[in-house]
Amino acid sequence: MNVMNYWVLLCTSSTVCCAQSIITRGPYLNNSDTKATIRWRTDSPTNSVVTIGAATYTNSLQTTEHIVKITGLTPNSHYSYRIGSTSYTFPVDTNYHFHTAPVSGSYVRPVTVIGIGDFGVSTTAQNDVENVLPQQADVWQWYGDNAYPIGSAAEYEAHAFGPHYRNHYPKLNLLPSLGNHDAVSSSPTTQTGPYFEYFSLPSSGEYGGVASNTAAYYSYNYGHVHFIVLESTEAPFRSATGAMANWLRQDLQADKSLWRVVYFHHPPFSKGSHNSDLEIDMVEMRQNIVPILEQYGVDLVLTGHCHGYERSHFMHGFYGTSSQFNDSYRLSSGTGFPEPYQKTNKGAVYAVVGTGGVALKGSGIHNAMATSVFNKYGFAKMTFTRDSLWFQFIGTDKQVVDQFIIRKVQPCPDQLVFSSPPHLGTQSFEAHLTITSTNQTAKGSAISYSAGKSVELKPGFSTSSGSIFQATVGGCNPP
Numbered sequence: 369m370n371v372m373n374y375w376v377l378l379c380t381s382s383t384v385c386c387a388q389s390i391i392t393r394g395p396y397l398n399n400s401d402t403k404a405t406i407r408w409r410t411d412s413p414t415n416s417v418v419t420i421g422a423a424t425y426t427n428s429l430q431t432t433e434h435i436v437k438i439t440g441l442t443p444n445s446h447y448s449y450r451i452g453s454t455s456y457t458f459p460v461d462t463n464y465h466f467h468t469a470p471v472s473g474s475y476v477r478p479v480t481v482i483g484i485g486d487f488g489v490s491t492t493a494q495n496d497v498e499n500v501l502p503q504q505a506d507v508w509q510w511y512g513d514n515a516y517p518i519g520s521a522a523e524y525e526a527h528a529f530g531p532h533y534r535n536h537y538p539k540l541n542l543l544p545s546l547g548n549h550d551a552v553s554s555s556p557t558t559q560t561g562p563y564f565e566y567f568s569l570p571s572s573g574e575y576g577g578v579a580s581n582t583a584a585y586y587s588y589n590y591g592h593v594h595f596i597v598l599e600s601t602e603a604p605f606r607s608a609t610g611a612m613a614n615w616l617r618q619d620l621q622a623d624k625s626l627w628r629v630v631y632f633h634h635p636p637f638s639k640g641s642h643n644s645d646l647e648i649d650m651v652e653m654r655q656n657i658v659p660i661l662e663q664y665g666v667d668l669v670l671t672g673h674c675h676g677y678e679r680s681h682f683m684h685g686f687y688g689t690s691s692q693f694n695d696s697y698r699l700s701s702g703t704g705f706p707e708p709y710q711k712t713n714k715g716a717v718y719a720v721v722g723t724g725g726v727a728l729k730g731s732g733i734h735n736a737m738a739t740s741v742f743n744k745y746g747f748a749k750m751t752f753t754r755d756s757l758w759f760q761f762i763g764t765d766k767q768v769v770d771q772f773i774i775r776k777v778q779p780c781p782d783q784l785v786f787s788s789p790p791h792l793g794t795q796s797f798e799a800h801l802t803i804t805s806t807n808q809t810a811k812g813s814a815i816s817y818s819a820g821k822s823v824e825l826k827p828g829f830s831t832s833s834g835s836i837f838q839a840t841v842g843g844c845n846p847p
């Protein structure tokens with residue numbers, strides 16, 4: 369039983385409890401390695417208290433919009449929490465927990481990300497996607513058009529919150545972006561309206577990255593992955609010489625993460641329900657912003673807006689219209705699975721994931737796309753290991769509709785630890801000192817470990833039939 373229903377039931381049989389608050393939204397949260405912000409709404413004003421173990425974090429403001437900022441957390445650690453006020457605490461809920469990120473910039477373990485776009489409509493399809501959306505992930509991303517049709521407060525309450533994602537909000541690290549439908553009621557220029565009122569976003573660089581000083585665009589780290597959220601709905605933000613572009617260059621220049629992912633609403637490449645050859649918001653993001661992303665080695669660009677799934681080739685330097693695309697822009701003749709794309713100093717994949725619930729639409733094929741699917745609802749799932757980015761688009765039948773892997777040779781590490789996801793394709797892993805693994809090798813894969821001191825295969829490690837595995841002492845030398 370969730371908390372909201374619990375209190376509603378009590379209030380039907382008692383007048384005493386009705387003097388207390390009822391949770392009418394959330395809780396929902398975002399977090400970094402040492403910080404978290406937990407929010408919820410109540411029907412009547414109180415102060416705000418979050419309890420984690422013996423620690424309490426209090427915001428003394430009397431409000432119905434509760435915002436509690438938590439600092440001093442231990443990286444890569446699990447926390448259960450409770451919420452309430454100084455006069456009462458809401459009942460324990462098994463969904464009220466979160467996991468802090470590994471130390472910003474460090475690699476400790478794989479990082480998992482899920483993402484949805486174009487979902488806030490309260491359709492059966494939205495529920496179908498919600499039902500298969502994992503409840504465990506390190507980051508939950510929204511690619512815009514979170515509440516249709518105009519992103520009003522009432523629509524956010526009905527279509528984004530309300531009955532939706534109740535098992536996801538209390539425990540997933542939610543970091544959204546703004547869509548054009550949201551922007552009807554919210555202004556990125558003034559940072560006003562429901563979108564900006566409902567979310568506390570890391571605009572001061574408090575989760576890693578350079579401070580943007582605006583919630584319209586921002587960046588954050590989760591362990592060894594750097595994420596950038598851009599604003600694409602208003603023209604001044606899309607300028608190559610505007611404040612957002614200038615901040616973007618600074619942020620990318622300062623970043624030392626092993627992987628870089630950027631997301632925003634309007635896709636630079638699409639022939640889905642919108643045409644990137646013609647529509648100015650898409651043209652400007654492609655011509656003004658994509659060259660900056662490529663200049664600084666961004667690996668993956670995620671968007672929504674078009675109501676289908678489209679995913680590009682592994683490519684570089686293409687800023688034209690669909691008919692101008694040719695194989696000279698491709699950095700691989702493959703599709704990235706099962707053989708990974710190999711990235712040296714350039715190359716990115718562009719994915720459109722406008723499949724979260726609004727009616728699917730589109731039938732055109734953009735020439736830059738490796739895959740275009742206009743009849744499947746679903747979500748994006750990403751797993752970032754030290755050396756690989758594994759992307760999957762998963763449908764409401766839980767089947768993988770499309771997937772690819774980007775592999776990068778990273779500087780020689782002292783040690784490597786593998787647990788998941790299973791090794792795929794042909795991959796060689798080298799460490800200066802040790803490799804420890806409880807991982808599995810997938811069917812048909814060819815995997816090698818080489819370390820200078822030892823390779824330890826611990827209980828849980830296994831090889832699938834038809835796979836090739838070898839371990840050697842050798843390794844690599846740090847730069």
Ligand SMILES: [Fe+2]
Nearest residue numbers: 513547548673
């Ligand atoms: Fe849109």
